[in-house]
Amino acid sequence: MSNYYKPSGKFSPLAFLYFVLACVIVFPILSAIYAYATWYIPLIYINVLITIGFGFGICFIVSYLIINLGKVRSYGLAILLAILSGLVAYYLQWVVWSDLAINGTESYGNKQIGIVVSNVQFEQLLYLLSHPSALLDLIKLINENGTWGIKGNTISGGFLTAIWVAEFAIIMFFSVLSAKRARLPFDEQIQEWFKEENLPIFSFIENEADFKKKVEQGDWEQLSETIQRGDEGENHSTFTVYASGSEYYLSVSNAKRKESKKDKIEFDIHKIIEYLHIDKTVYDMLRAKA
Incomplete structure (x- = not known):
């Protein structure tokens, strides 16, 4: 499943x-x-x-x-x-x-x-x-x-x-x-969309494949040590959580900085995971780090 x-x-x-x-x-x-x-x-x-x-x-x-x-x-x-x-x-x-x-x-x-x-x-x-x-x-x-x-x-x-x-x-x-x-995640029992929450900026994820493998395996104990607050003006990652009752989902993207022609800061966005099921322990850990 x-x-x-x-x-x-x-x-x-x-x-x-x-x-x-x-x-x-x-x-x-x-x-x-x-x-x-x-x-x-x-x-x-x-x-x-x-x-x-x-x-x-x-x-x-x-x-x-x-x-x-x-x-x-x-x-x-x-x-x-x-x-x-x-x-x-x-x-x-x-x-x-x-x-x-x-x-x-x-x-x-x-x-x-x-x-x-x-x-x-x-x-x-x-x-x-x-x-x-x-x-x-x-x-x-x-x-x-x-x-x-x-x-x-x-x-x-x-x-x-x-x-x-x-x-x-x-x-x-x-x-x-x-x-x-x-x-977007929808709670079929109560017939409502999950509440969406964009967490504050986290540090850039250097090895996306390894990160994705570990989150899919539920290895959050090791990952929690690497997830730190980041700088929105530099390379960073964005975490979005979706909550409804006791059900939670997570989406994560990397934002890599690039210089535009007009010297404005822009980012290339790459999705790493989208709508992955997580438990309340992970949800609370991510919100605590935010």
């Missing part, structure tokens, strides 16, 4: 209700905000950040509304719901953005940068929402003619398509990322 936590694959039927509520209420609002932001901020670098924010917003909604409250312990179902959520949110932002494109009025700015004042029309939104083929035709038309440019050059055709593909990839990456929550 494995000492690692394995999700049961179960879920609450409420997960589908939360998914529907997100698609009907939350995603339309989030997508509208995103569409307006990208329409009125014609700066490509800022738009990248806005897209990342949009993707993170979808990730948060799927992770904490659908998977968490829906108690989804099936990673496959979580992936499916995450992908569908990303596609729904992406489609909705196209509905709003395309409607903004066909309702533009006055333009302000110069050859370098400018904006076109616009606002959506509710009837058109409903039509585009319910007629995907009409929306696709409109997108093709926008792609051929373009709606914005860089340094006086209108962006259209293949280059604009590449930008849209990159935008879609970012959004779907963050959407799928949300499915990781389904793999």
Whole structure:
């Protein structure tokens, strides 16, 4: 029998209700905000950040509304719901953005940068929402003619398509990322997620293979002497414990320092163990060292 936590694959039927509520209420609002932001901020670098924010917003909604409250312990179902959520949110932002494109009025700015004042029309939104083929035709038309440019050059055709593909990839990456929550330890008896606690920084684990072998064998008496508090600015390890009743799990990662181009401290993270079952003695020992 494995000492690692394995999700049961179960879920609450409420997960589908939360998914529907997100698609009907939350995603339309989030997508509208995103569409307006990208329409009125014609700066490509800022738009990248806005897209990342949009993707993170979808990730948060799927992770904490659908998977968490829906108690989804099936990673496959979580992936499916995450992908569908990303596609729904992406489609909705196209509905709003395309409607903004066909309702533009006055333009302000110069050859370098400018904006076109616009606002959506509710009837058109409903039509585009319910007629995907009409929306696709409109997108093709926008792609051929373009709606914005860089340094006086209108962006259209293949280059604009590449930008849209990159935008879609970012959004779907963050959407799928949300499915990781389904793999977290869940107490099937009380129907609640384990309480997660990130312990203070510990010293760097030099021999990861040896450490993993010993923790899997339960040789904590020897390991306890090597586990010491570390410096978060240097190479270190992170310990995360999960507790529910008398059940405990542990995840450990190494963080190796690297120098970025802008002289900022960054770390390469490598997982050593993830969701390993431990007893209360080990749990208390690790918290005492923290």
